[in-house]
Amino acid sequence: MANQKLYAGVKLRETRTRLGLTQKEFAAKLGVSLPYLNQMENNNRPVSTGVVLALAQEFGFDVTELSVGDAERMVTDMREALADPVFAEATPPLADLRLAASNAPALARAFIDLHRAYRQTHERLASLDEALGREDGRVQPSPWEEVRDFFHYCDNYIDAVDRAAEHFSCPDGQSKDAMTLAIEALQAEGVSVENSNNGELRGYDADTRILRISSRADLATQRFQLLHQVALLTQSKLLDATLDFARFQSNEARAIARIGLANYFAGAALLPYRPFLEAAQSTRHDLERLADQFGASIEQVAHRLSTLQRPGAKGVPFFFVRVDQAGTITKRHSATRLQFARFGGACPLWNVHRAFETPGRFLRQLAETPDGVRYFCLARDVSKQGGAWGAPVRRFAIGLGCEVRHADQLVYADDLDVARKAAFEPIGISCRICERKSCHQRSVPPLERRLNVNPNHRGVLPYEIAE
Template sequence: MHDRKIFAGAKLRNIRQAKELTQREFAQLLDISASYLNQLENNQRPISAAVILALMNKFGIEIASLATDDDERFAADLHEALADPLFAKAAPSRQEINSAITNSPEFTKAFLALHRSYQSLKERIAQYDSELLSDATGVEPQPYEEVRDYFHYHDNYFDELDRAGERRAEEAAIDGTTNKEAALERLATRHGISVTFERRGMALDEISDLDMKRRLLRINAGMPGESQSFHLWHRIAEIEDREIIDGILGESKLHSREAREVARIALGNFAAGATVMPYRRFLAAARDRRHDIEILAADFGASLEQVAHRLSTLQRPGAPGVPFYFVRVDRAGTITKRHSATRLQFPRFSGACPLWNVHQAFETPGEIVRQLAETPDGERYISVARTITKRSRGYRAPIRRYAIALGSPVAYARSIIYADDLAVDQSDAYDLIGLSCRLCERENCPQRSVPPTDRKILVDSRLRKVVPFKIG
């Protein structure tokens, strides 16, 4: 992994403000001058090793949380938004982008929200032209997209909810083999709710249905056992953690009731994952198993997707795990789930790089596909991908096929079983991937479908190549 300077201005400022400290008071605690702290908070200087050690010792701040500052996420999102042809004649430089993030973070968020609304409106007009042209003002973010962004910028981690799930797992003494039985007992004894597992009484796309008046929870019996267990704990978390979830939603600033209800379901899923895979026990097992997702799934009675997603959330302050990115794509290449605890960010409005192994996974269903990959910023990753299939039982049950990918910086290769026997120290062993063609700066990629939107192209009709243009 290449050495790089860490600029953590926004993170430092947030830590200081959360402690209600002035710059002078915070600087004294870090044993630096107030002027030096001001430079750090404004990203005029990279954070030094001495300051990092002071933050770790006095505030329990981990270097991983500094290296994945929200500034990087904002920069990636801004870079993608500004690659829109709309800004072709007036695209700001990277320095200007970084300056806007540092000096006007709220303006940056407002701009991104505006651009998302613009993209949403453009897509809706393209699909429903006659219906929308009469009322094309006041467009709010699509609820699902807004919730995805909210989780993304919240590091997909909610400490109070995570600890509540861990306490619940200890109380229920679940061990991966008793998940379902313990959930049924808790629902019956603590909440007076009976559970039925139905095959014919529920539609094929229904998972569960809770009737609090009748104190009855119906579960689709066609789901795999680990999915049934997960949704039982999801319903328990909805009931037991309602106050915590309400508090999170109250502070979320989500625009619509629909967005808040989508977020409520997502938070329930997070709490269920924190119960089935309690933080400290799961973290210890992940280290012991060297992050083998198939073994971890068997150990905790969870699905591969649940395990992969949980690995990407192990960023508890003071006890972080290996930083992973997690992504799920469908067969059309559309990203349906995404989260990154690493520097790697995902495209919002286009498909991911075709050279990424998450696409290759569809060629070998059910098999683990490994890849060493390098992004244009020089970061190197070990990535594993695998297909997953979701369906209920029965010939006519709908089948949903996805590929999931889990990746981490190669600096953590020794902790990851999938890196064994890969040539992590050899530069030519890495596939050169990007975010998407319209954002990628690589000039000689044979898989390029379109030129980057912020660069000119040069065409020479005398010379025929795989890609019929050069990037100027």
């Protein structure tokens, strides 16, 4: 992976367009000829080391943006879509997918959207009568998936909302108590805050301007819900502008995204960017110390760490995921090359699934994906108590991780031998796109390999994967 050539034509064109430069002007500043720049922008040549240095020196460009982002995500998403049996006889090689994601990202995204529409149509055949009864017969993505993809392709970092939240929590450059600031902001809007014991986390009555917060919830949840309501009441113009930019296809998707943006503001206000980044670096990403320092939960801290991707002030690129006891992914984000399956569960060999067996403990894992990239993975169970006898308890497990080259910045990796190849466990993304031949947990065959089936011999699997 270290010797892989870097093709980033789309990023180069986007950068030049944003700077308002012609190809001739841009080539001069990068110290290359006009034909050479044209070839790089069209991915006929890789980006040279000299150009990478010139981008950093001339424009202060964060060169890590050239190698991660939409292209890697789209390659993973296309591979997963092509794992659908409908494509079994016409699967393009991985090199072609990378070219499509780099050279024609709009076409690649259209393909992903088309497959999603096909999959949803296939799943809804059982309810065809209901579908035919709608006035609008167009096939649309589910609102939930549309919003999920919006945050996915924004790298889960919304700059304007993040900076507004930081300004709210640090009005004079110093971090203030989030709950105090939230109550003051609500009082300035004529809203009074009361405790509630009816099982609802948060309830706002616009007529009486009374906000009720569950007294059963822990303090971290109460702070978060107060800040969520602050976002809805004081940041409506900013939220609307962001939603207008996203151009969601349905009112339902827009409404869900509004909640998502308010949640983003709440998390960013509870854990303001620069103070939190500095604390994360000084504690070497100790989740418990960070949770105690900022009055947040372990899950809130882990999720926030995965969003520290502000240009010019990036933190360690983490992935973050939350799964339920059935293995279903309920939250997912990755600022790394590892991209989670869009459909179905995660790899069963991943330590996040074992977290349910050891409640209250952090599990560590050194893992290697089929592309040869090695990761440090941290997992822990999180339980959301009902707050009363007989109230249901919601149980999840969260996973947080980064490429192993960043492991020295994590306190959890101090005594692990990251240089020993045998220490790394093989994990994948989804069985249909995982090429490992000897996985004892494989559920379905890999799409891009032929099978040998011998009825007289049986190993762990009822077939062998051919070369």
